[in-house]
Amino acid sequence: MPTRAHGLRSRYRSLVVAAVAALMAVLLSPAGAQGAGSGGARTPLSEPVYSYSGAVRESVWVDTGLDGDGDGRDDRVAADIIRPREPARQGRKIPVIMDASPYYSCCGRGNESQLKTYDSDGRPVGFPLHYDNYFVPRGYAFVAVDLAGTNRSDGCVDVGGRSDVQSAKAVIDWLNGRARAYTTRTGGTRATAGWSNGRTGMIGKSWDGTIANGVAATGVRGLRTIVPISAISSWYDYYFAQGAPLYDGGPDWLSGYVDSPEALGRCAAVQQRLADGAPRTGDWTPLWTGRDYVKDARKVRASVFAVHGMQDLNVRTKHLGQWWDALAEQGVERKIWLSQTGHVDPFDFRRAEWADTLHRWFDHYLLGYDNGIDREPMADIERHPGQWSTDRVWPPRTTRTTALHPGSGTAPGVGALSLRPARPGAAETFTDDPAQSETEWAADLDRTTTAKAGFRTGRLTADLRLSGSSTVTVTATPTTSTAHLSAVLVDLGPDTIRDYGASGEGITTLTDRSCWGASTPGDSACYRDTAARTAAVDRTVISRGWADLGTYASPGKGRPLTPGRPVTLTLDLAATDHVVPAGHRLALIVAGTDRDLIDPPGSTPTLTLDLSRTTARLPLVGGTGAFVRATAGSTAADAVSMAPGARGVTPPHPAPRVPGDGRP
Template sequence: MAIVLAGAAAGGSLVTPPPAVAHATADAAPTAPTAKAAYDYREVSIPGTGGITLDGNVFVPRTPGPHPAVVFISSWGLEDHEYIAQAARFAEKGYIVLSYTARGFFNSGGGIDVAGPDDVADGSKVIDWLVAHTPVDRSKIGLAGISYGSGFGQLIAAHDERVAAVVAMDTWGDLVESLYANETRHMGAFTLLAGSGLLLGRFSPSTRTILEDFAANRNVPKLIEWGRVRSPGTYRPRLNARKVPIFISNAYGETLFGPNQVLVHFDRLTGPKRLDLSVGDHAMAHATGLLGVDSRTWNDAHRWFDHYLRGQDNGIDREPPIAAEVHWSRKVETYRDVADFTGSYERLALNVPSAKGEGALGRAMPTAAWGKTLRSGQDSGANAGVVILSAGLQTFGIPNQLQTRWISRSTAGIWSTAPLKATKRLRGAPMLDLTVKPSARTATLVSYLYDVDAHGNGRLITHEAHSLLRAAPGKAVRVPIRLQATSFDVPAGHRLMLLIDTKDPIYGDATVPGATITVQSPSAVSLPLG
């Protein structure tokens, strides 16, 4: 995809920016700053590690320095002009703002390293350039980014003590968990990332080898080690030792970086921290802010840097650390910590399915043993939808919905509550405790939790996949499954439905053709009540 860069040549004097700067995507470009702005702007080339050059742009206030600085790192498949609107907002408040394109994409050299050691070293080189070429306050440098750039921010902060604060939007704490949770490959996310990387960038030889291994499901130990090196959680002790202030903003419906691994990472950070949780999928809550539209999460990002880089007493450090948006009502609730967000659990037993193929979810344990046999590798009609799109539409009030009467009862196991007498609050990660008996050594279970109205319309609340890779055929085994966290109110009169099958298009399953897996008693689901 072609990219149009406007402005002065790299290395030239600071100049007023052009009337507009084009994005590397089809999205409408935000209006660039005008000649009346209280800052100057230019395009720059920055030496990266290994002799490559990184493409970037910088805003510098015209008032005397030193100034605090924000460094933006581009998202996957985008480039440094992604943040023009927000960079201008920060510059108007007296920040130096430097944005750069990650290696391997567009006009930046090198090959895509997927937040690896070369990317971390590049981040330090960018800070070197900032110190050498701008009147920056070296003790007040913050890193920020959406998605790909958000992981960079945490990783660079763990390795470079000059980073004073981080804003990480749509980020990850554990890349292994993000792509290979419960020993199940997240093929929808992988296909999107690999395909867009091939189209818009250049993979390094080592990255290409890793992607080929992931696609072929081989060399798994090597894949896991590769992911750990690229996980902010691996370096959490370094972040905690320096008490780096970290603001994380993610969505419940994330199909790239699910909320559970972010909650674990956030919970174990011991420095100043804040977590915003929003309805939707990857980057949806932050996209409007890139266009200059007012945004709750971007406003919090500004407040975070204003406090930790400018010393502004705006109260963000005294607010409850977790702000969680609730599905459909869009109200924002606050919590002291992850335990407070989840609250207590209500345990409901899975009971014997009826002749129609549906069992009850209730507090009473079944009085007799039962089993529901699922044919492996067959899609029941329930699925998590299209990566980013299906959950992303929830940002705009459109649920990921299906008519439950069309679900194949011979392919799926279904358990439902009676119509609720009062609204049921779900806050956190529902947990399954299943007993299963596979007929083959490997198998995959996909579990979904639905909010079902009186007409049988089911809105997907959350889901998760879990693979058994070393099972003993014919032997029952207990399988704990933590569904992805949510904040969802199920209205009175609706039912909660748990559905379990063995196939979903966004996952790479481990099913064996012709095999079966039996869900049997005792099995239960525990609902987080917040």
């Protein structure tokens, strides 16, 4: 018996040793940990096994190789770092999640406008957003970079230009041993990133996400993935829509807003160059070429997880659509979320799902885990507040560009939208009224008005889905030498949507908090919860586009119009994904100045549309056949059922954007 007992104890000790060895192998794996997935299946997943309170918190200043402020010295950008202490002690290197921003000291990040904080010795204490709290215990480093000219960085803000992009690219180069950094702003002790494996993922909303796009477009090695949220892809399209000035001031104003107090005193020349290079004429200049990331999509090596609100009237979804299409042409690995919100972070409209999806995305692309996220549906799309659908590929493979034509209707004042081209000579006339907007135009679709031309299908007998970017080609004859145009697609019918026009742009911020990671006294992981803010509407604008008619001959150069002479122009409409349900109607509006979104021209033109030469090309899932099925038996004069007391959503007037609100 003693011999047997001794054998059992020996085998028990052997099992314990084996178990401990297996556990240590897990904990010392490149991810820092891996655990069981749902349903008991073992799915690779980094776990929070490292101390957040004991993490290394440090700052370095990285040489950019540029001298934007003209002081004769290379600009150095500040990078505040938090990383788990244990991996370096174990001889292991870890990946980096990076958010490069101009907002860390002037305006704040996230729904609660968080700023960076430091102790009395200048060491970082508080990092905005939850990325550090959530990912550092899971074996990642988080690096928050101050763009040149902001917070503790040298140089000047150049609003999406070389200096902005180089601010973040230089840090990636340093993480990969290709750039120099120092432990103080003035130099001295060299700082090395021996703790980093060089793999970097960039993330950020608005301007931050824009920088992620710009850095990816350099093709820098070491950048494995980007997660741009509500991000710009071409800065021209932030300030202009095919020559028509948008209500957003200019890049010189934005630079002055975010420049640090020190930078304001030394960056006047940069701001003047921004003003000179971005005239409000809407002409394309070399300044915009240097801030167009779409043209360099062929250089992108990183995977892209794009998130955008389909009702974002700040960074409009044209930015998403043209970037997405360019990446698709290059075969870049991609994923997308499209919400019904305006300019809102997914942490504030789908928090739990976002944390889980982002976790698995970074685990896959930065830690190399085969967790299946690259084989999941490419697209998540919000159909109704809080209700989501998925698509294996976006836009769906059956999507086809379908030409629809405006024409005379079967009742006075009711224009038709159908597959049949209008008869030669058919025309509609309207006069630009800068006091009206898409809201008034949509509300007046069932009656003739002088400020717009409206066309609609009959009541649909089956659902009709648009997925992607649309265009509207018009032939118009102006009465003056200047004219601006708007084209709007509308879903006519009652619905409940996120109230993107209200404060919060589709969300309401609550008083309760939920926690997403580990906390310290100086950096809480707990954030105020949110809920969908909804509105009952009788019609929904689903896509829009604008243009200066004077750009008809060249998209980059406006010219005076000849009164009485027809010109043809194609307007690009913002990308969307929307299902017009059976019982609703699809409408197209062509009008002049949209009061809330573009500046008026220098005159008040009357425009006559040649309907036989006006066409909307829409990305319909199922193409022409789907449109035929959806309109079978309907007529343009069909009545529309209106929900009692329903109202249209009026977007807020986007006066010069306040970066403190996270814009752009």
